[in-house]
Amino acid sequence: MTDTPGWASPGSSEPPRDGVRPPADAPAAVPGPSAPPQATPGWGTQYGQPHHGGQTPGRGPYGWEAARSPRPGVIPLRPLSVGELLDGAVTTVRRHWRTALTLSLGIAVLDRAGAFVAQLLVRGRTGASTQLLTLLASLPLTLLLDALAVALLTIVVSRAVLGRSVTAGEAWRDARPRLLKLLGLTVLTTLLSGGVILLGFTPWLGYSAGGAGSRGTEGLLFLVGVLTVPVGLWLLIRYSLAAPALMLEKQGVVTALSRSRRLARGSWWRIFGIVLLSRLLAGIVGATLVIPFRVIGLLLGFGSVDRFGDTSQQSIGMMVLTAIAGIIASALATPFLAAVSVLVYIDQRIRREALDIELARAAGLPEQGGTGGSGPADQTTAGR
Template sequence: MTETGGPSGPEGTETPKPQADAPTPPQGEVRPPSAPEQQWQSPSGATPPPPLPSYQPPPQQQVPDWKVGLGRPGVIPLRPLNLTDILDGAVTAMRKYWRMVFGAAAITAVLTAAINLVGLLLIDTTSDLEQVRDLGPAATDQELLNQMLGLLGGTLATSFIGLIATLLGTTLLTGFLTVLMGKAVLGKPVTFKEALKEATPRLLPLLGLTVLYTLAIMVAAIFCLLPAIIPYTFWALASPAFILERGTVMESFRRSVKLVSGMFWRVFGILLLATVIASFLASIITLPFSFGAFMSIFGNLNEMYVPSTGDLILQSVGTVISQTIVGPFTALVTVILYIDQRMRREGMDIELARAAGITPPPPPQAW
């Protein structure tokens, strides 16, 4: 028998209860706790249960950065592009791969200028100009007509040679830069030899495509300027499609029409703006090289200007420099526009992200 309020025995007697009227301790002393804290003990000796995990708020979902889209492994972000993205992508590619871009542009520009210069020297239009200038007021109408027809024939011949040279240079530069941009979008390294090796087998069919494209625009322009805009825009993406998709010429024309359909004026506006920018910069670059011609014209307003061989060579040098600097811009804009249309219509940004080693996010779940 234990005392009331004493400690309990080992075999389950009553637990001690705190006294109701405990005496007040004297000053300076601390009252002991009325009931000591009891730690949980398992009768079988098992370990105590682990504490409950504290509440953690769910992580906030990361808002996608629409400026980057699926990432930017190369010169453009992998998402539908705006005008600034397209122009910036062309300039970035020219700056990042400047040796290859300007090297290829310089080779094609020198080739084009050389063919033009040879054509001008072989078809001597300067003699026709001198004969027209030397005709006095006593010349008959028939003499004037004969001289003008001769001058017109020579001019058409030199223009035809210049057109052939331009088509050759455009084909070489477009094929090379299209392959380069295909690598630049993914941020993959590429050498001049690799890009040239990949583009070479497609250059001859690409030349035929370029000739058909040019002829369509010229034939449409004979009737009016507005019909020329239709083939110019609808078939503008045929060259990049031909190089990157490796189809036939007719398949590339159909692919271009399919990609442009529904966005005709957007594609036309971007191409026109790129052409205006390139033409403006080219005119600024070539102006100092044509300064002698302008001075001759303004110095002798009453006489017909006849360019000398030195003037022709100087103008050719200015053309080479301007085409080297400005020529790649329009070609790169066209390729980026082709990639943009495919990202908008066919989800090519996901394919490009996978090719660049980027895992695209899963599609949103439908709740």
């Protein structure tokens, strides 16, 4: 059974508002979410047979009883708390570590190799702007590899939610037809968010490059640049669900951006908090790995303590050690962050479009007897 029915976007032009479920007697959208049968012992005990005030027995704060939610894969099929979402991302990496780490490790090696070459090309020749020029020199390769990582790991996470595994070769075959569109989407979203910030700081950079300028004017121009940061961040979160929509719903670039905008509407702060928390956790892991390698480099004589934070004058040995630490950190962080992004997208669709019902069907969970007949429904089914 394919997972296409679960991921297809709903046929209606406007999804339900957050927290509003489709009524049980509403006609099913094709191929979008539909209502479960009301007479089945399992599904019916959770969704059907409303009583006083239209409430159903056993409903929790999201209209469910959490303990009876089906769980074919790494998450229960219901609206997720932040902790459950992060746990689902970690579980995905842990349960499917061979595929996830194989893909992320290969991409991390290419990414760090490109950054290493760029750093060698500009090292010691550009003064204080070395780090900025290194970033700009490696940006095209970084965007390409980011798109590749998102494409491949989205396939892994989407299968993990349904309780299925996928090899690296299968992920590549499924993701390959969408790669060019995803690359275009990645470039476009980078320009939308980063371009706004860069445009805001351009007057300050130009004025500062002139040398003999007023400090007051320079400070004012810098403040203008700072004020564009929230705008760029707002755009980044607003369109953060476009990549999963493009990959899983097989949307075009413009349609995927529109889907992300609608799914994130009214949930910007929640998505922002999840993204910020996940990146903080990934950053802590990365720093925990990089600092020991830097210390080892100091002990081996590859650098000095007074230049510990200066990357523009690193020795070749220190650059190699830092690159190795970066590869390890990226190989661990990339699948985790990709899983968080996909699970946020799934959570938003569950909250707005009752995607959990379609996912349960795509996972092959029986509707007759469903979650109520044979033990706790929150246990992961076989076929992991």
